[in-house]
Amino acid sequence: MGLGAVIVASLFIVKAVFIGVIVVAVVVGLWELTSRLDEKKGIKAPLIPLAVGGAAMVVAGYVRGAEGAWVATALTALAVLAWRMTEPPEGYLKDVTAGVFAAFYVPFLATFVAMMLKADDGAQRVLTFLVLTIVSDTGAYAIGWRFGSHKLAPRISPGKTREGLLGAVGFAMAAGALCMQFLIEDGTWWQGLLLGLAVAASATLGDLGESMIKRDLGIKDMGTLLPGHGGIMDRLDSLLPTAPVVWLLLVVFVGSG
Structure with missing residues (x-):
């Protein structure tokens, strides 16, 4: 209840603070999802490009709207593909597939909250x-x-x-x-x-x-x-x-x- 009150209060004080709340939720959510994928399935979706790209997607959605969100999403997907190339090729396809899925499932959907806030x-x-x-x-x-x-x-x-x-x-x-x-x-x-x-x-x-x-x-x-x-x-x-x-x-x- 306390956490919810802080989140709602940030909506009506400074919008940028709420964008920060979204970014934190996205990064933590990505960490949880990629950690469970690694633990249970051995799928190593690269967290660093997902976290950085996910934060950029939310900010881009707020600043530039739908166009900014799509561009940031595409760049995040490319970053996932490139980042995974630094490791051996075994499991590459499943790792990057999971990474792109995570990018769409968590930060991309969250960008719509940022776009709502922009109004x-x-x-x-x-x-x-x-x-x-x-x-x-x-x-x-x-x-x-x-x-x-x-x-x-x-x-x-x-x-x-x-x-x-x-x-x-x-x-x-x-x-x-x-x-x-x-x-x-x-x-x-x-x-x-x-x-x-x-x-x-x-x-x-x-x-x-x-x-x-x-x-x-x-x-x-x-x-x-x-x-x-x-x-x-x-x-x-x-x-x-x-x-x-x-x-x-x-x-x-x-x-x-």
Whole structure:
């Protein structure tokens, strides 16, 4: 709760501080992901070019928008290919493939948060993104725990239920209507309903996607940085894929700002 309060406060004080928060989360997330890949699969995705490139991608997205993010992403991929050439060729293909995947999965998706923040009402947009994702996760847990009896994807995530998914949709749509009506300039409640529905879908898919990765690796959590919650990647699983969805819908509904 304290960490969340600091993060939200940075949104409304100095935007650059929040960009720093994103960069730190990206670098730690990349470290967790590459470490688990190495430990469990022997895949050595090069962390240094990923960390440097990932930070550059977030900053470029904030400073230069989508064009800057794409250029930084391409340069990061090239840096991964070149960096791995300094080691023996055995395993080159799997290492660089994992590196490029990591670049897209963590920092590239995070750049959409930075692009949201770039708008005049960027703080409100990012707050809407955070609130809807958290409310979706909370609704899924609360309704699933109380009423869940039908498994959603038992082979991927046994704890998830269809009732929980309905809870995520209901909670997120209600929060979306409120956020679009009262937080986003020129936003309307019906746009919030659509936004909430999209967030519930993307957050659920993101959670299931990371569950697939963890099952493939044979681990429960990506890290231990947050006691009781796992690692940073275990908190970013639903946020990362939701960021481009919220960014796109806000641009369609109210413009880029």
